Structures are given as C-alpha cells and as structure tokens.
Amino acid sequence: MATSHSKTRRKSNENTQVPPGGPAGKQTCKRSHRTAPDSDTETANHWVSKHTRTDTQQATYNKQEEVLKKKWHDEAKAVEECQQKKHTTVTEQTNTDVANRIAELEKQLEIAKAHGTKYKWLAHQSKEKTNPEVEAASILRPTGTLQIQLQMGLKDQDEEYTRIRTTIISILMWSGADTMVSWSKQPLILHSKIVQVARHQEPYLTCFAGDWVTEAILIQYLSNHISHEHQKKNPNSNYNHKCANKGCRGRFSVMHVMPPGDGAAAGSSHGDDEGELRPEGGSSAEEKGNDDSSDSAEADGNESSSGSGSGSGSGSDSE
Incomplete structure (x- = not known):
C-alpha cells in the first residue's frame, strides 16, 4: 500500500513538474521571483510606461533645460569676452613694451654712433701717426750696411x-x-x-x-x-788730447790781440808743448830773433852753430 502511494505521488509530481522553460509563454525570475514579459513588445511597453513623463514633468524639464542652456551660453560668452579682453590687454602691453624697447635701442644706437665716430677719428689719427701705408711687420731688415x-x-x-x-x-x-x-x-x-x-x-x-x-x-x-x-x-786717447788742447786753443786766441812783446813771451812759454798749434806770426818773429842772436854771438864765422840755428828755424816752419 505504501508502495503504491509513493508511486502515485511520484506520478503526480511528474505531472505537476514545471518544464525547464516554465509554463508556456512565461519564465521565472530567480532573483526577484517575478515573471518576465512574454515578448519584446511587452518589455518595451513596460519600460516606456515606467519612464514616460507627464506633461508637467516635461514642461519642468524643458524649462530647466532652457535655463541651463542660457547659463551655459552666458558663461561661454563671458569666457570669450574675458579671453578677448585679456588678449587685448596683453597686446597693448606688448605693444607698449616693444615701443619702449625700440626707443631705448634708438638711444643706444645714437650713443654707439657717437662713440663709433669718435673711435673712427682716433683710429684715423693713430693711423696717420703710425704711417698707414705700411702694414705691421712688413719691412724686412735690409742686407749690407744699415742707414x-x-x-x-x-x-x-x-x-x-x-x-x-x-x-x-x-x-x-x-x-x-x-x-x-x-x-x-x-x-x-x-x-x-x-x-x-x-x-x-x-x-x-x-x-x-x-x-x-x-x-x-x-x-x-x-x-x-x-x-x-x-x-x-785712456789718457793717451785722441779724446783726452783734444780736451787738453781745447784750453790751449782758447789761450792762443787771446794772444792775437796782445802786444807783440807779450805775444812773443807767451809764445815762447808754450813753445815746447808737444802737438800744440802756434799763433800766426809768432813763429816768424821767434825765428828772426834766433837768427839775429846767432849771428851776433857767433861772429867768428862758426858755420856749425849758425847752421844749427837755421835748422831750428826750418823745424819751426815745419811745425
């Protein structure tokens, strides 16, 4: 009896068992335990009905959208105006800086021109002073005797x-x-x-x-x-002889204006100096005096002494 009862229950379970696909046209949702729509059309209608706005909601949405668009437009316009103003300000500042820089450079140019003119003049004067026709290290040493x-x-x-x-x-x-x-x-x-x-x-x-x-x-x-x-x-050099004779020449030059007697005496006092020049006329007077004294002293006709006197006279002439 028990066996038949279990078999009957098994058969009833088999008859009531849900097929894998569920009942015809329906599926079981395991998570939500809700049935899904039977077709795609039903699914679309379900989502449309869920997200469909009413007229009031749509009007509110449109109004908010217009406000946002206007706000965005105003912000974009403000940003554009700010950028344009900034660009204009930067351009004006740049133009001002450039103008100031140009003025400063023009002043420096004028100063440089003045300095350049001065340096050119100095260089020209220096070249004229240093003989500009001749280049540096261009004149070689000549051969032979230098002049x-x-x-x-x-x-x-x-x-x-x-x-x-x-x-x-x-x-x-x-x-x-x-x-x-x-x-x-x-x-x-x-x-x-x-x-x-x-x-x-x-x-x-x-x-x-x-x-x-x-x-x-x-x-x-x-x-x-x-x-x-x-x-x-060197005491025997020509330089020292000339220095010594220089004073003698000065004394002899004074003898020309002295009386004949004093001149003869002065001439006799310096007659023995070696290499000394004698005054004009002094040698002839001395020779005459020597000849007269030799003739008077040697009247006995001693030719040797008179010859020696004449020899001394000729020697004085040669001097």
Whole structure:
C-alpha cells in the first residue's frame, strides 16, 4: 500500500513538474521571483510606461533645460569676452613694451654712433701717426750696411727720427740695463721688455719685422757709449788730447790781440808743448830773433852753430 502511494505521488509530481522553460509563454525570475514579459513588445511597453513623463514633468524639464542652456551660453560668452579682453590687454602691453624697447635701442644706437665716430677719428689719427701705408711687420731688415733713418722711410723727417731714437734710448736707460755691456750680451728678458715698451710708445716700430730698427739703434748707441767711456779712461786717447788742447786753443786766441812783446813771451812759454798749434806770426818773429842772436854771438864765422840755428828755424816752419 505504501508502495503504491509513493508511486502515485511520484506520478503526480511528474505531472505537476514545471518544464525547464516554465509554463508556456512565461519564465521565472530567480532573483526577484517575478515573471518576465512574454515578448519584446511587452518589455518595451513596460519600460516606456515606467519612464514616460507627464506633461508637467516635461514642461519642468524643458524649462530647466532652457535655463541651463542660457547659463551655459552666458558663461561661454563671458569666457570669450574675458579671453578677448585679456588678449587685448596683453597686446597693448606688448605693444607698449616693444615701443619702449625700440626707443631705448634708438638711444643706444645714437650713443654707439657717437662713440663709433669718435673711435673712427682716433683710429684715423693713430693711423696717420703710425704711417698707414705700411702694414705691421712688413719691412724686412735690409742686407749690407744699415742707414737707419733712410731705411726706416724717414729720410726727410729728422724730427720724427730723432724723437723715435730718443724714446728708445730713454727706455733703455729706465730699464736699468748695464750701458757698459753690448746689446748682444744683455739678458733676453730685458730685450723683450724694451721692445714691447718701445712698440707701445712708438707704434711705427711695429712695421719692422723682428724689431730690427729698435735693435740697430740700441746697438749703435751702446757701441758709441762704450767706446766713448774707454777713451775717457785712456789718457793717451785722441779724446783726452783734444780736451787738453781745447784750453790751449782758447789761450792762443787771446794772444792775437796782445802786444807783440807779450805775444812773443807767451809764445815762447808754450813753445815746447808737444802737438800744440802756434799763433800766426809768432813763429816768424821767434825765428828772426834766433837768427839775429846767432849771428851776433857767433861772429867768428862758426858755420856749425849758425847752421844749427837755421835748422831750428826750418823745424819751426815745419811745425
């Protein structure tokens, strides 16, 4: 009996079991436990009815939309006006800055033109002073004997040559160089210093390659200076003889205006000086006096003594 009852229940369950697709035209929603619409049309109608606005709601929505559009339009217009105003302000400021900068540059240009004119004038004067026809280091040292003034191109410019030569010698003196040492034996550092200072003070010297003019002038000066100092120290030198005879010449020049007797006496007092010039007429008077005295003293006809007297007279003539 129990078995038949279970079979009957099983059959009833099988008869009442919902097919996988559910009843015809319906499905079961597991989450919401609600039935879904039977077709797409029903689904669309359901969503349309759910989201459909009433006339009042639509009017409110349209009004809000217009307000938002107007607000957006006003904001966009305000932003555009602000950008345009900012651009105009920036443009005006830029134009003002550019105008100020142009005015400042024009002032600087005028100042630069004035300075340029001044510098051009100074450069022109400097070129005229340093002989612009000659380029720097373009005149080579000539071969053979040097004629410094002629080969410097200052043949008819004695004052210019004298000034340059004096400047070079003064630089040598101020440098502390030993003037009793020749130029070739001077220190090389001293060479370079003297040459640089000479170039700075006399720009015309830059025209000569190797500074041969400066060296030639210094070689000439030092050679003459050393020779002169040696002659001064030598008592038998021509320099000292000339210095000694210079005073004698002065005394003899006074004898020309002295009386004949005093002149003869003065002449006899200096007659024994070696290499001394005698005054005009003194030698002839002395010769006559010697001849007369020899004739009176040697009246006995001693020809030897008279011959010696005549010989002394001829010797005085030769002097």
